[in-house]
Amino acid sequence: MSHGNMNLTLKVWKQKNKDSKGKFETYDAKGISPDMSFLEMFDVVNEQLISSGKEPIAFDHDCREGICGMCSMYINGRPHGPKQGVTTCQLHMRSFKDGDVIVVEPWRSAAFPVIKDLAVDRSSFDRIMAAGGFVSVNTGNAKDANNILIPKPDADEAFEAAACIGCGACVAACKNASAMLFVSAKVSQLALLPQGKIEARERVLNMVAQMDEEGFGNCTNTGACEAECPKSISLENIARMNREYLVSNALSKK
Amino acid sequence: MASSPKLNSKIPEGTIENKWTKYRSTVHLVNPANKRSLEILVVGSGLAGASAAASLAEMGYKVKVFCFQDSPRRAHSIAAQGGVNAAKNYQNDGDSVYRLFYDTIKGGDYRAREANVHRLAEVSGNIIDQCVAQGVPFAREYGGTLSNRSFGGTQVQRTFYAAGQTGQQLLLGAYSALQRQVGMGAVKLLARHEMMEVVTIDGKARGIIARDLVSGKLERHFGHAVLLCTGGYGNVFYLSTNAMGSIVTAAWKAHKKGAFFGNPCYTQIHPTCIPVSGDHQSKLTLMSESLRNDGRIWVPKKKDDNRKAIDIPEEERDYYLERRYPAFGNLVPRDVASRAAKERCDAGYGVGTSKMAVYLDFAANTERYGKIEATKHNLHNPSKADIIKLGKEVVKEKYGNLFDMYKQITGEDPYEVPMRIYPAVHYTMGGLWVDYNLQTTVEGLYALGEANFSDHGANRLGASALMQGLADGYFVIPYTIGDYLSEEIRTKAIPTDNEAFVKAEKDVQDRIDKLFAIKGSKSVDHFHKRLGKIMWDKCGMARNKEGLTSAITEIQQLKAEFWKDVRVTGEANEFNPELEKAHRVADFIELGELMCKDALHRNESCGGHFREEFQTAEGEALRDDDNFAYVAAWEYKGDSSFELHKEELKFENIKLAQRNYA
Numbered sequence: 001m002s003h004g005n006m007n008l009t010l011k012v013w014k015q016k017n018k019d020s021k022g023k024f025e026t027y028d029a030k031g032i033s034p035d036m037s038f039l040e041m042f043d044v045v046n047e048q049l050i051s052s053g054k055e056p057i058a059f060d061h062d063c064r065e066g067i068c069g070m071c072s073m074y075i076n077g078r079p080h081g082p083k084q085g086v087t088t089c090q091l092h093m094r095s096f097k098d099g100d101v102i103v104v105e106p107w108r109s110a111a112f113p114v115i116k117d118l119a120v121d122r123s124s125f126d127r128i129m130a131a132g133g134f135v136s137v138n139t140g141n142a143k144d145a146n147n148i149l150i151p152k153p154d155a156d157e158a159f160e161a162a163a164c165i166g167c168g169a170c171v172a173a174c175k176n177a178s179a180m181l182f183v184s185a186k187v188s189q190l191a192l193l194p195q196g197k198i199e200a201r202e203r204v205l206n207m208v209a210q211m212d213e214e215g216f217g218n219c220t221n222t223g224a225c226e227a228e229c230p231k232s233i234s235l236e237n238i239a240r241m242n243r244e245y246l247v248s249n250a251l252s253k254k
Numbered sequence: 255m256a257s258s259p260k261l262n263s264k265i266p267e268g269t270i271e272n273k274w275t276k277y278r279s280t281v282h283l284v285n286p287a288n289k290r291s292l293e294i295l296v297v298g299s300g301l302a303g304a305s306a307a308a309s310l311a312e313m314g315y316k317v318k319v320f321c322f323q324d325s326p327r328r329a330h331s332i333a334a335q336g337g338v339n340a341a342k343n344y345q346n347d348g349d350s351v352y353r354l355f356y357d358t359i360k361g362g363d364y365r366a367r368e369a370n371v372h373r374l375a376e377v378s379g380n381i382i383d384q385c386v387a388q389g390v391p392f393a394r395e396y397g398g399t400l401s402n403r404s405f406g407g408t409q410v411q412r413t414f415y416a417a418g419q420t421g422q423q424l425l426l427g428a429y430s431a432l433q434r435q436v437g438m439g440a441v442k443l444l445a446r447h448e449m450m451e452v453v454t455i456d457g458k459a460r461g462i463i464a465r466d467l468v469s470g471k472l473e474r475h476f477g478h479a480v481l482l483c484t485g486g487y488g489n490v491f492y493l494s495t496n497a498m499g500s501i502v503t504a505a506w507k508a509h510k511k512g513a514f515f516g517n518p519c520y521t522q523i524h525p526t527c528i529p530v531s532g533d534h535q536s537k538l539t540l541m542s543e544s545l546r547n548d549g550r551i552w553v554p555k556k557k558d559d560n561r562k563a564i565d566i567p568e569e570e571r572d573y574y575l576e577r578r579y580p581a582f583g584n585l586v587p588r589d590v591a592s593r594a595a596k597e598r599c600d601a602g603y604g605v606g607t608s609k610m611a612v613y614l615d616f617a618a619n620t621e622r623y624g625k626i627e628a629t630k631h632n633l634h635n636p637s638k639a640d641i642i643k644l645g646k647e648v649v650k651e652k653y654g655n656l657f658d659m660y661k662q663i664t665g666e667d668p669y670e671v672p673m674r675i676y677p678a679v680h681y682t683m684g685g686l687w688v689d690y691n692l693q694t695t696v697e698g699l700y701a702l703g704e705a706n707f708s709d710h711g712a713n714r715l716g717a718s719a720l721m722q723g724l725a726d727g728y729f730v731i732p733y734t735i736g737d738y739l740s741e742e743i744r745t746k747a748i749p750t751d752n753e754a755f756v757k758a759e760k761d762v763q764d765r766i767d768k769l770f771a772i773k774g775s776k777s778v779d780h781f782h783k784r785l786g787k788i789m790w791d792k793c794g795m796a797r798n799k800e801g802l803t804s805a806i807t808e809i810q811q812l813k814a815e816f817w818k819d820v821r822v823t824g825e826a827n828e829f830n831p832e833l834e835k836a837h838r839v840a841d842f843i844e845l846g847e848l849m850c851k852d853a854l855h856r857n858e859s860c861g862g863h864f865r866e867e868f869q870t871a872e873g874e875a876l877r878d879d880d881n882f883a884y885v886a887a888w889e890y891k892g893d894s895s896f897e898l899h900k901e902e903l904k905f906e907n908i909k910l911a912q913r914n915y916a
Contacts, residue, residue, distance in 0.1 A: 065659065
């Protein structure tokens with residue numbers, strides 16, 4: 001079945017499971033339409049592989065509209081590919097040229113072990129959230145919503161931090177595999193709101209401790225995370241988290 | 255008409271206003287010590303699953319949560335855009351619990367259960383309170399209060415929102431609450447696990463068989479109760495706005511184990527989606543209903559008009575929703591808006607290369623917003639360009655992410671040209687039949703959120719899915735599950751070497767072996783696409799007897815071919831997305847047949863179910879209340895065999911009437 005007229009060469013990381021050694025395999029992607037998303041291009045390649053009796057490329061994906069955070073791959077050395085502010089599923093083939101060679105790899109980080117091919121294990125993010133990424137309020141304890149007034153600029157800023165989709169591109173982009181942008185986005189969202197202020201100190205200490213335990217690296221302020229974040233989460237969040245952390249750490253030692 | 259004796263809806267006595275309050279205060283309780291030894295399995299981690307799991311764990315129950323994604327935060331609730339309804343009346347525009355109840359029953363074309371819908375309206379306000387307390391960053395006004403927007407099928411502003419990412423923010427709130435319980439050890443999280451079978455013992459649900467999607471191993475899990483919070487089945491159409499992993503498998507397994515399936519043919523086709531661009535397409539993308547509040551929908555008045563939208567003068571545009579439905583205009587319910595778009599395109603007035611699209615235009619409101627901003631900023635005699643610039647900033651703040659998404663997918667800039675939109679499959683009102691407690695026809699087996707059939711009748715109103723998912727999880731199941739579990743306090747955990755677990759696991763293993771043994775020539779996706787085409791052509795926006803009859807035969811043939819010729823690559827004991835898809839598509843094929851049978855038996859039109867033989871002179875859905883004011887609950891009776899049971903719908907508080915949005 002022909003779709004379009006782009007022909008590409010893919011070099012894709014293939015790895016059977018977390019314990020095996022991986023290597024690049026070369027595939028032809030023929031008849032690709034510029035209107036396809038990158039993942040739809042993979043669908044076409046996989047369909048061809050299956051019909052010739054070969055194993056398809058395994059990759060994580062779900063919503064295919066840029067919000068679930070499931071898709072995760074380096075494309076030509078950049079998390080989510082060449083365009084800024086989009087996830088792989090929202091990257092369209094019109095961003096490439098006929099004849100291009102495209103190199104595709106999974107996220108590379110000790111804290112994100114490869115499961116198979118391009119799929120990695122990001123459960124470390126869930127454990128960081130479980131360590132403190134919440135407001136401790138049980139169901140049924142809430143008062144009327146408009147009894148908590150929040151200045152619009154604060155609400156907007158919290159919302160921008162909360163836009164993080166937890167995809168892990170920030171970690172993948174960082175030469176130290178630091179998770180500071182991810183953690184700071186949640187710390188900031190809750191620190192900016194009165195509901196979250198009450199336990200802000202314990203939150204930042206607990207989340208940072210879990211982040212360190214998971215094996216993420218340190219932040220050396222290169223800003224690569226912000227540049228590659230598909231939701232353009234701001235570096236200011238890291239600055240805010242550092243302030244929160246220093247104050248909380250100092251107070252906890254008193 | 256009397257309801258089938260097999261269906262006890264357990265609707266409490268009393269007036270509609272008092273049913274829930276009284277029931278909630280008298281339903282049996284489980285004391286804290288006993289809660290610690292009662293185990294609940296929650297399948298799915300979207301709004302319904304995450305909120306239920308967190309709330310039940312807070313109460314002291316032992317909870318396990320299963321999700322097939324790598325994290326509970328990825329559940330498809332995350333993609334809901336526009337908002338969540340609640341009868342807060344913060345806008346002082348006359349909203350009330352009754353009005354939300356009324357709008358929902360009417361919007362559902364009088365095919366929902368009154369008592370459930372009233373309860374939903376009653377708890378709607380608590381949802382907003384709970385979410386705000388969790389730190390969900392809803393949109394706010396300059397005074398610090400919460401902001402509201404308009405949605406379809408209603409004349410008040412009761413929709414709370416967080417830009418075009420409301421589902422994401424609500425889900426992250428529920429996910430936070432869930433992770434808090436995981437951190438405290440009250441919930442055990444099993445991500446990358448898919449439910450493959452329900453285990454029943456003596457007619458009661460006692461656990462599940464799950465497949466660890468990384469190792470491929472099958473696992474047995476015991477529970478005193480099992481909650482299916484597994485979403486809808488729109489992907490039976492292959493192309494829909496659902497995520498790739500939105501599947502019917504868990505609900506279908508439950509159905510085959512005795513849970514009746516309610517109103518399977520009630521499907522919501524959402525009017526504002528980005529049109530199909532080619533046969534490579536794997537999914538369709540929604541443009542939130544909130545855009546209809548600020549946009550105007552139109553087509554050219556002239557057939558096959560090939561001019562660009564901006565070159566078509568105002569008087570040559572047909573704002574057909576405003577023309578046909580002056581009272582609600584662009585804010586008619588989804589089923590009405592979708593059919594109206596189809597009618598215009600079928601009649602030859604469609605736009606774009608495929609001619610299967612209509613315009614959604616923001617020019618008028620951009621200008622209106624610009625003028626308001628200019629006044630706010632004390633700009634006197636602003637130029638038109640200044641007004642448009644200011645207006646675009648307002649539109650960007652409200653819908654920026656949606657406009658970006660549209661541009662990314664289509665390559666066109668919606669700030670400059672109108673969007674092209676067309677209806678697409680979005681939501682399924684049908685689902686597992688549940689009683690007032692949200693329990694299915696299998697004791698101890700519950701269905702919450704989109705997975706059940708209960709609250710939306712034949713058409714769901716916009717911003718009501720988020721409301722229902724969270725209502726079920728936060729404020730309904732924590733109470734109603736006591737009715738069952740209070741009788742289970744003497745049941746000790748059943749060892750998973752029990753023969754029922756052994757047999758259920760063997761059944762799953764046999765099916766996996768069978769799939770690999772076929773070694774056919776066609777991929778799983780090949781069959782899924784063919785199923786989708788049959789369903790869209792014959793059980794989609796318009797249905798008729800002839801089409802449905804032939805669809806049933808075609809699906810049966812497709813099923814036979816699937817089991818002879820599908821090719822599943824890889825191995826069972828590894829991460830194998832092709833094997834996962836094979837199971838899911840096999841279930842979709844069986845469901846598709848039931849949907850067509852349900853659509854064929856319902857000789858009326860209502861909401862999203864439009865039978866061409868049953869329409870008014872104006873082309874509106876024509877109900878038959880004398881013969882069809884019931885829930886169709888189907889019992890599985892073996893291969894391609896289903897028995898119909900009816901639950902009579904009694905309208906005691908709202909008078910049955912022909913829906914009128916004109």
